Amino acid sequence: MTSLLFLDVGPVGGTVGVFAAVxxxxxxxxxxFIAYKLLKRTVGIAVRLLIVAVIIAVAFFGSxxxxxLGSSPNPRRPSPTRHR
Numbered sequence: 001m002t003s004l005l006f007l008d009v010g011p012v013g014g015t016v017g018v019f020a021a022v023x024x025x026x027x028x029x030x031x032x033f034i035a036y037k038l039l040k041r042t043v044g045i046a047v048r049l050l051i052v053a054v055i056i057a058v059a060f061f062g063s064x065x066x067x068x069l070g071s072s073p074n075p076r077r078p079s080p081t082r083h084r
Contacts (some may be wrong), residue, residue: 021063028059 032055036040 017067017069021067025059025063025067028055028062032056032059 009041032052034047035055036052043051
């Protein structure tokens with residue numbers, strides 16, 4: 001019964017979405033840096049840069065999608081119940 005009480009509350013938008021987007025970007029940026037350093041001696045520069053570019057692209061587009069999905073739309077004013 002109590003779970004039904006929370007269905008009328010909208011999701012928290014702006015702040016959580018921005019924080020999640022920035023956190024995802026920096027976490028995957030750190031993964032890209034670590035992958036670059038680990039692959040330094042074993043793989044050629046072109047393959048290493050390709051792997052890092054893919055990780056950074058995932059970080060960028062993932063952050064943009066979290067920012068877009070986490071932000072709330074502009075609130076609409078309710079229409080008046082009585083018309084004059």
